[in-house]
Amino acid sequence: MNERIPLLKVDGLTVEFRTRSGVVRALENIDLEIFKGETVGVVGESGSGKSVLSYAILGILDAAGRVTAGSAVFDGMDMLHARESELEEIRGREASMIFQSPRTALNPIRKVGKQIEDILLRHGSVTRAQARERAIEMLGKVRIPDPARRYDAYPFELSGGMCQRILIAMALACEPALLIADEPTTGLDVTTQAAIMDLVRELGRRRNLATLLITHDLGMAAEYCDRIVVMHAGHVVETAPTAALFRAPRHPYTASLIAATPRVEVSLRQLASIPGKLPDLRRTDLPACRFSERCARRETACDAPLPRTHIEPQHMVACWRPL
């Protein structure tokens, strides 16, 4: 929140997927903004559309996916309506992404150093030798021991944590303004998770990097994010600064999520699970509030199109009966 103009502003983003069994309404009317230097967490269950959101912003959706409405203005340019060549310029240089399952996210038969080099050569006017030097430098920055030797390593020779560091090196090599981290710690052990997230935070701070952290792990979001966006079944249901969200969640779904998150002071038996499951997004009769069918606070008013209530300037909830 250092500038008045957000680095990335997503407005009314709606995404559909055409499949053999019908049209999946993956995202509907998503609003999101992120400012330079801040870390915004996007949390929700699997299938809530978190990853689809990031793919749509960068323009790397599946062939079956289509953006049917909305805009995503990044640094003055609408990513959703830009030409592929323009997007190719931005990807990896102004806005980067790291993924889950880091080992499969790397080219298995290409040396990791070369993969970093490929990005440097693509986006910068550097010579081969300069790119190689910078690649080794990046390997050092992400705390890979013996970076000059590790340059020649293949992904299968490295641990999951090291592969994720390589991905971070690739993403940050060209000093982007925005980093999208899609479940970067899934599949890593707890110690490595913390190390990776600490690395991202530290590197980000130095560069005033805006980070969009996508995760289903509320604990991680609480620890590393300035603001949190809660998603459910393709909708944004609540956005708030982290402290406010956890202290007083206003959306019933957010409250259930928090109640269901394992914490040290709560025994497993006391954890409440959220009843029901995500609605089938192929339905043509989806209700206006996609949580209403699982909500204990549901009433007739909930069939009307969702409001965007600002409880406080920074705290938005999309609910007719907020807590």
Added chain:
Amino acid sequence: MSANGVSATKTAPGWRATLRHAQYVATDNPVTLGAFVLFLLFVLLALCGPWIAPYDPLASDTAAALQGPSARHWFGTDALGRDMLSRIVVATRLDFGIALCAVFASFGIGAALGSIAGFYGGWADRLIGRCADTIMAFPLFVLAMGIVAALGNTVANIILATAIINLPFYVRVARTEVNVRRHAGFVEAARLTGNSEARILARHIFPNVLPPMMVQISLNMGWAILNAAGLSFIGLGVRPPQAEWGIMVAEGATHIISGEWWVALFPGAALMLAVFCFNLLGDGLRDIIDPRRRT
């Protein structure tokens, strides 16, 4: 394709569902439908060939030799004045017959051996695998040549050679399919109800293995016809004056360079159509049975 444990002798998708799916594939895939119609046409020719051929395929008439297609001889005549159309129609029976016998022999033996290997494992698996590997160590057509040359120039030996070189495919497919299902739920259920191992293999597992094998059979028919024709082309197997597509192309080879194209073209075209038809059918069958394996 999961098997329900109820009646394990049924193939996993019920036949009514398969029929509906076949209809869907047929309309979705007019090419496959066309191939099937062509296949029926060939079968008709094979069955009724000798009766519907306009001339005696062996009757030579040197006065009428090497005449191009005309109203009297739709496909022209060959060097000995024999009617090409009749010879081609009659050859259908021989070529199809050879392919059918060879493929079913290799299917029968190969599937049995592969099932045993996949089910019992151990030394049976190793032995059968070793034999299949040894066959595969040869370029297959070369091995067929060697077999026919060694055993003698007869149609029966062509069938034998083709059957032998096709064995490894069936052994491999059967072995994999049986191996995968060996510990499936319905097999365990059959064991618990007291079925002997052999009975389980024969009556429970094998019918489930059949569908992927059908694809293999159709593709193999085309390959078997090519093989038989190839062997005849180089003088192994079928001998003149028998009418067989391969040997007819060989007879036409010397003439095509000097412009008498019909002697080689029509039998070659018939060959190509037949093999093409089987390949398309095989692809279509593959789409019906397991759309995931489409390549």
Added chain:
Amino acid sequence: MLKTIAQRLFGALPNVIGVVIVTFILTRALPGDPAAYFAGAAATPEAVEQVRRQLGLDKSLPHQFLLYVGDLARGNLGNSLSTGQPVLPEIATRLPASLELTLCGLVFAMIVAIPLGVLAATRPGSWIDHLCRLLATAGVSLPTFFTGLLLAYIFYYLLGIAPSPLGRLDVVFSAPPTVTGFYLIDSLFAGDLELFWACNMQLMLPAITLGLFVMAPIMRMTRAAMLGVLSSDFIRTARASGLSRTTVLYRYALRNALLPVVTTLGMVFSFLLGSNVLVEKVFAWPGIGSYVIEALVASDYAPVQGFVLTMALLYVLLNLAIDILYGVIDPRVGVDG
């Protein structure tokens, strides 16, 4: 690296043993009188007996096998009936011709099939995709000998573009001095560009004929492998990193997709070596295929045996080379722990 090569060599041994055993069975252990085969159709009973003693066919089977293996080790593949010459030197002289033809056929097939496969994979379900698959199926349905005849008819007889399909070299030219036995390479070594071009022209139709048949499996595997690779995680990373479309397609996707294609080369060579015989007959190519066909016509048995053995051993060697090649280009192989 050397260790994996040694491992592969060792793994190929059972195949070599199997090949030797099978060829032994085919020649000595079959019903009928092998001596009569080797003596020829026109032999008198005394000649047959003489051949029987000469070849040791009167001894027990295990003994015969040892003799057979001994003969092979000494390079004795018997003598041709019609020429009286030993078989092995004749095969050795003719082998480069067949190899040149086979390799050119393979190169042609790959040059056409791989780009087609990539094209079909980048537009799945489109009319291009269907057309490619149809072409591939058609290619594999055409009998090789028929394709050869058709091509010769169209391009030589009708259009006059191709030279007369009568061997490796037109009569006005003489063969280049032998360095490798491959006319294309040897003519370049001799610096004779005109000769090189003439050899090339003679090679074209037979090589295309051979290649057409194996285009289908190569194209299908390329397409399938590309489709698989294009939907994998690392391609998504590459796209998200802004790498250009060509880089993603060729340096990242295709290189990975080629790995399974290399594994299909084994089957491809089986077809190529088999169809070689047919193509050599159609184009009067002086390789080992023509040699064995002449021998068959004359019921001359030793060359046939030599041919089968040579082709099989060549095939084992080629498969070995493919295995080793795969180990070289995939860095993950050889990490057997």
